[in-house]
Amino acid sequence: MVTDMIAGLRGWLFMRVSGMTKKNIQIGRGLRLYKKLEIQGPGRVIIGEGCTIRGAQGDPGQYVTLYTHSEGATITIGRNAALCAARMSAKFSISIGDDFFAEEAGIADTDFHSLDRDRGVPQTEDENKCAVMIGNRVSLGARSIVTKGVRLGDDVIIAPGSIVNKNIPDACYAMGNPAKVVQEFK
Amino acid sequence: MNTERLRNAGAMLAKAARYAVQHPLGFIVKIAALLRGCWYAVYFFALSRGSVTIKLPLLAYDTLSITGPGRVTIGRNCSIYKNTFSGLRIVTLSPEAGVSIGKNCALGGITIRCRRNVEIGEKSITAYSLVQDALFAEPGNVRNKFDVTDLVSAGTVYIGSNVWLGGQAIILDQTVIQKDSVVSWGAVCRKQEVGEYSLAFGNPIMKPYSITQIMKFQR
Numbered sequence A: 001m002v003t004d005m006i007a008g009l010r011g012w013l014f015m016r017v018s019g020m021t022k023k024n025i026q027i028g029r030g031l032r033l034y035k036k037l038e039i040q041g042p043g044r045v046i047i048g049e050g051c052t053i054r055g056a057q058g059d060p061g062q063y064v065t066l067y068t069h070s071e072g073a074t075i076t077i078g079r080n081a082a083l084c085a086a087r088m089s090a091k092f093s094i095s096i097g098d099d100f101f102a103e104e105a106g107i108a109d110t111d112f113h114s115l116d117r118d119r120g121v122p123q124t125e126d127e128n129k130c131a132v133m134i135g136n137r138v139s140l141g142a143r144s145i146v147t148k149g150v151r152l153g154d155d156v157i158i159a160p161g162s163i164v165n166k167n168i169p170d171a172c173y174a175m176g177n178p179a180k181v182v183q184e185f186k
Numbered sequence B: 001m002n003t004e005r006l007r008n009a010g011a012m013l014a015k016a017a018r019y020a021v022q023h024p025l026g027f028i029v030k031i032a033a034l035l036r037g038c039w040y041a042v043y044f045f046a047l048s049r050g051s052v053t054i055k056l057p058l059l060a061y062d063t064l065s066i067t068g069p070g071r072v073t074i075g076r077n078c079s080i081y082k083n084t085f086s087g088l089r090i091v092t093l094s095p096e097a098g099v100s101i102g103k104n105c106a107l108g109g110i111t112i113r114c115r116r117n118v119e120i121g122e123k124s125i126t127a128y129s130l131v132q133d134a135l136f137a138e139p140g141n142v143r144n145k146f147d148v149t150d151l152v153s154a155g156t157v158y159i160g161s162n163v164w165l166g167g168q169a170i171i172l173d174q175t176v177i178q179k180d181s182v183v184s185w186g187a188v189c190r191k192q193e194v195g196e197y198s199l200a201f202g203n204p205i206m207k208p209y210s211i212t213q214i215m216k217f218q219r
Helices: A002-021 B002-022 B024-047 B211-218
Strands: A025-027 A037-040 A044-047 A052-054 A064-068 A074-077 A082-084 A087-090 A093-096 A101-103 A106-108 A132-134 A172-175 A180-184 B052-054 B058-060 B064-067 B071-074 B078-080 B088-092 B098-101 B111-114 B117-120 B130-132 B156-159 B175-177 B198-200
Touching: A002 A025, A044 A064, A064 A074, A074 A087, A087 A093, B002 B024, B024 B052, B024 B058, B024 B064, B071 B088, B088 B098, B098 B111, B111 B117, B198 B211
Parallel strands: A025 A044, A037 A064, A044 A074, A052 A082, A064 A087, A074 A093, A082 A101, A087 A106, A093 A132, B052 B071, B058 B078, B064 B088, B071 B098, B088 B111, B098 B117, B111 B130, B117 B156, B156 B175
Antiparallel strands: A172 A180
């Protein structure tokens, strides 16, 4: 009860301070911060209304990070998202629908380095190929990773420890490396 | 019977003295770990009002954190080693949750999140891994349009004695791992049974191989 109030207050303060100091961040009302939220980089970050930021259960060292690595990068998160120690890195765009839930999971829309020997900036990536689109009511399990260019449909559940590198259709449960559809909801 | 016990104690003391002379620094670290284990036992017993029981001796080389309202028992002669990240973390997410760890376990880096029941047998070795007896630690946040209560509900995890859990392995609900088995690096188990003395690998795990067969193949 008290922690909820403190989280609400912390979220309101974060919203106000980031609204004053940074132009590229846009946060909806009703943000609750139970744990640290770190937003870095020159890109745009848009968070919808009523989001909750938490840490991983039993791991006090982890917190939510939203990083943008270029001017044109955008991270868009819909309403009522619950992020528990989720980590996102965007170079192009990550767009997430409403009621998103991630637990200790990672999303990245770039490989950060090319396959060349010099390990420079990857040249073959562009926005059409690498943008990550995630639908409404998606849940990501602990220690799972969504890689570049993946589209997840609505009502998808990803099991803990899975690595998603192909598109996943609507209303299903996927697990494994690479993630495959195990069960379809009806 | 009494004399035999006395003789055993004498042998142990002699061994400890020899160790102290041969490796004085190691001896000091070990004594510090023992004292730390004693402190953890008293601290968690007092903090949890009796729901956490840690049997001594416990060698705590790294941190132990137990949170949540459920029952936790750790058998005697366990040790918590340093691993990639901090030591042993146990979270019970509901009052009916129960975590029991057998005696002589070597625990390091493992995270246990429990909503119903997690059991780890004696003499088990763990690396940086995750044991979670449900798909999500906080299922209230899953807002699927379809009915997924079956998928999200908690099951039980049973890990037998003398099991070796590799690094980054994930053990999920309704998993049974029989004794003497090995779970390989990065394996993910859910709703599967790994037989006695076999090797489980892959994500999700493939059909476990019997280790006796693998040993034959190696020769």
